[in-house]
Amino acid sequence: MATIIVGYFKRLGEDLRRDWQLYLLMLPMLLWFLLFLYKPMEGLQIAFKDFSPFRGIAGSPWVGLENFRTLLDDQIFIRAFLNTITISGLGLIFAFPVPIVLAIMFNELQSELGRRFSQTIVYLPHFISVVIVAGIVINLLSPTTGVVNLILSSLGLDRVYFLTQPEWFRTVFIGSNIWKEAGFESIVYLAAIAGISPTLYESARVDGASRWQMMWRITLPCILPTIIIMLIIRIGNLVEVGFEYIILLYQPATYRTADVVSTYVYRTGLQGTQYDLATAAGLFNAVIAFALVFAANRISRKVSTTSLW
Amino acid sequence: MSAVELNDVVKRYGALEVVHSVNLNVEQGEFVVLVGPSGCGKSTTLRMVAGLEEISGGTVSIGGRLVNRVAPKDRDVAMVFQNYALYPHLNVAENIAFGLRVRREKKDVIDAAVKEAAAILDLTPYLARKPADLSGGQRQRVAMGRAIVRKPQVFLFDEPLSNLDAKLRTQMRAEIKRLHKRMGVTSIYVTHDQIEAMTLADRIVVMNGGRVEQVGSPMELFLKPANAFVASFLGSPPMNLLRATVVSMDGEPRARIDAADAEAAVLKLPRASSASLRADQRILVGLRPEHVAVGMDASADVQEIAATVDLVEPLGSEALLHTRISGQSIVAKIETPADVETLLQIGRLQIPVGRLHVFDAESGRAVNGHA
Numbered sequence A: 001m002a003t004i005i006v007g008y009f010k011r012l013g014e015d016l017r018r019d020w021q022l023y024l025l026m027l028p029m030l031l032w033f034l035l036f037l038y039k040p041m042e043g044l045q046i047a048f049k050d051f052s053p054f055r056g057i058a059g060s061p062w063v064g065l066e067n068f069r070t071l072l073d074d075q076i077f078i079r080a081f082l083n084t085i086t087i088s089g090l091g092l093i094f095a096f097p098v099p100i101v102l103a104i105m106f107n108e109l110q111s112e113l114g115r116r117f118s119q120t121i122v123y124l125p126h127f128i129s130v131v132i133v134a135g136i137v138i139n140l141l142s143p144t145t146g147v148v149n150l151i152l153s154s155l156g157l158d159r160v161y162f163l164t165q166p167e168w169f170r171t172v173f174i175g176s177n178i179w180k181e182a183g184f185e186s187i188v189y190l191a192a193i194a195g196i197s198p199t200l201y202e203s204a205r206v207d208g209a210s211r212w213q214m215m216w217r218i219t220l221p222c223i224l225p226t227i228i229i230m231l232i233i234r235i236g237n238l239v240e241v242g243f244e245y246i247i248l249l250y251q252p253a254t255y256r257t258a259d260v261v262s263t264y265v266y267r268t269g270l271q272g273t274q275y276d277l278a279t280a281a282g283l284f285n286a287v288i289a290f291a292l293v294f295a296a297n298r299i300s301r302k303v304s305t306t307s308l309w
Numbered sequence B: 001m002s003a004v005e006l007n008d009v010v011k012r013y014g015a016l017e018v019v020h021s022v023n024l025n026v027e028q029g030e031f032v033v034l035v036g037p038s039g040c041g042k043s044t045t046l047r048m049v050a051g052l053e054e055i056s057g058g059t060v061s062i063g064g065r066l067v068n069r070v071a072p073k074d075r076d077v078a079m080v081f082q083n084y085a086l087y088p089h090l091n092v093a094e095n096i097a098f099g100l101r102v103r104r105e106k107k108d109v110i111d112a113a114v115k116e117a118a119a120i121l122d123l124t125p126y127l128a129r130k131p132a133d134l135s136g137g138q139r140q141r142v143a144m145g146r147a148i149v150r151k152p153q154v155f156l157f158d159e160p161l162s163n164l165d166a167k168l169r170t171q172m173r174a175e176i177k178r179l180h181k182r183m184g185v186t187s188i189y190v191t192h193d194q195i196e197a198m199t200l201a202d203r204i205v206v207m208n209g210g211r212v213e214q215v216g217s218p219m220e221l222f223l224k225p226a227n228a229f230v231a232s233f234l235g236s237p238p239m240n241l242l243r244a245t246v247v248s249m250d251g252e253p254r255a256r257i258d259a260a261d262a263e264a265a266v267l268k269l270p271r272a273s274s275a276s277l278r279a280d281q282r283i284l285v286g287l288r289p290e291h292v293a294v295g296m297d298a299s300a301d302v303q304e305i306a307a308t309v310d311l312v313e314p315l316g317s318e319a320l321l322h323t324r325i326s327g328q329s330i331v332a333k334i335e336t337p338a339d340v341e342t343l344l345q346i347g348r349l350q351i352p353v354g355r356l357h358v359f360d361a362e363s364g365r366a367v368n369g370h371a
Helices: A002-018 A020-048 A068-074 A075-094 A097-108 A112-127 A130-140 A148-153 A168-192 A198-209 A212-235 A243-249 A250-260 A260-273 A275-304 B042-050 B092-102 B107-118 B134-148 B166-185 B196-201 B220-223 B228-233 B340-343
Strands: B002-011 B014-024 B031-036 B059-060 B077-080 B154-157 B187-190 B203-208 B211-216 B241-247 B252-257 B267-268 B283-288 B300-305 B306-314 B318-326 B328-335 B348-352 B357-360
Touching: A002 A020, A002 B267, A002 B357, A020 A068, A020 A275, A068 A075, A068 A275, A075 A168, A075 A250, A075 A260, A075 A275, A097 A112, A097 A168, A097 A212, A112 A168, A130 A168, A130 A243, A148 A168, A168 A212, A168 A243, A168 A250, A198 A212, A198 B077, A212 A275, A212 B092, A212 B134, A243 A250, A250 B042, B002 B042, B014 B042, B014 B059, B014 B211, B031 B042, B031 B196, B042 B059, B042 B077, B042 B154, B042 B187, B042 B203, B077 B134, B092 B107, B092 B134, B107 B134, B134 B166, B134 B357, B154 B357, B187 B196, B196 B357, B203 B220, B203 B228, B211 B228, B228 B283, B241 B267, B241 B328, B252 B283, B267 B300, B306 B357, B318 B340
Parallel strands: B031 B187, B031 B203, B077 B154, B154 B187
Antiparallel strands: B002 B014, B002 B059, B203 B211, B241 B252, B241 B283, B252 B267, B283 B357, B300 B348, B306 B318, B318 B328
């Protein structure tokens, strides 16, 4: 055993001497990871303590899994967790395919000018601040001056208070998120499509395939590995929902469908100063996310041979 | 009726014309090879036949039907590409069946066609494999299988062997030739490799700068090149071309080899070209390396000429002799003697006058009646 360890360090030393320039290049990234990602993990112990800012992390007593028990007994946390999963799940079903469809549509556009124009149009919302997007959405859906309600009333329909009715929150949230991000997210798929050899399409054209057949039989299967990778990443983020955007759009009237773990953590931790409970909620989220991404990766590797690791 | 007919076919990209008025008739069952250097327009011409490039001018007919405006799928052609164009997510059987599937053929018809093609191409053991698990040669056979099952009127090959190593290329060349003999389907094959062209073609079309330089059987082109380009393109090593000026000697036109710092040698010229030459005309005298002799007796038909040997390249049974005549380089391909070193001592080469080709230096055209 000792020989193996000595051998390992000897090899490492040789590697360091030989490729020191490469290790030097790696150093800033390594430091960044250590300082900003691993060092803060020290704070995770708060989740297992009865934390008081006055006593500090070290001075606060250990309480084991007490904070987690409190959380799981808290109906508001359970509701927030289920809302998170529901909003993310609906996003996965409705928002995830949109960039793929967009990318395929851009690819099918024959006119270079038309393609550039439409790409610019759908990319633009991504660069708008989430605060402005929320403002636009609030204005659009305003019951008195909003375009949507004006159209509804001109059609003789009742005005809808979209942002105060819990049943509309998820639709508004996911719909406006699609508008904001789908175009930009399509870049990844467009890049994957650009990597497909044009001769595959030429060969298919000679063989008699229609554009529809080429899309189903060439484009989609060829970008499938990219779709799977993006899906795994998305599944890993299932328990994370855009915190700022929710905060900007929700209100107590819509908590029933809008309150998610991150807003719960914000209210409990920062506004309610229950740091230990908020940390436990965050850690709980992270563990679930890790389990999800791990499982998705494993399933993907078995089913399609594509995986993140 | 020709299987494929190109009449004054032109291809333009904006103002740039890349294929200039190509005329070609490919007969039923014929194997025609378009050969030429990179960028000569051979692939573009083939792609116009396939329908993958729009035709800017002229007409293309397949089986007597004008196809200028016909989609590739309706031209009844099958094409094999340089990079195989295999679908990476499909296995060999599915790749071969692709063309039939998209045409919604019945399953039993597809299965039978795939089995038959796989048997012809020795692919039966690999039907379940993905392209990534195949060698280059196997991939190329799958690409050919995909073309075969369609049973098209015309096969189009776009440099199908360029991605293979030399050994595999020779092997696949023979397979393509056997396949053509067996199926008898009209084939148009594009390559920049003159050996492929010589070995495969019934007729070769030599292209250069978007123009057809000469069309003919391999031996016709080899023995009677219409111009200096064809002469230098076909043959390995290529034909030696010596810059010279026509001088009159004993009432006969001769070629005085241009010599900068050396004594100018004077060569007799073949009778066939003599009548068409005038004094002081600038010419290129062509001589195939395999026609240059060493150690032969001089006679009325064989002229001996002083040469210095720069380098000897033994190739096994043959050797390449890099020499200089009047300062211009000339390569000779001769039988390798037991002692290769003796070749370095050679001071004279024998040139059979009847084997010489004469080209006008300005136009490059043959002046010995091979047009």
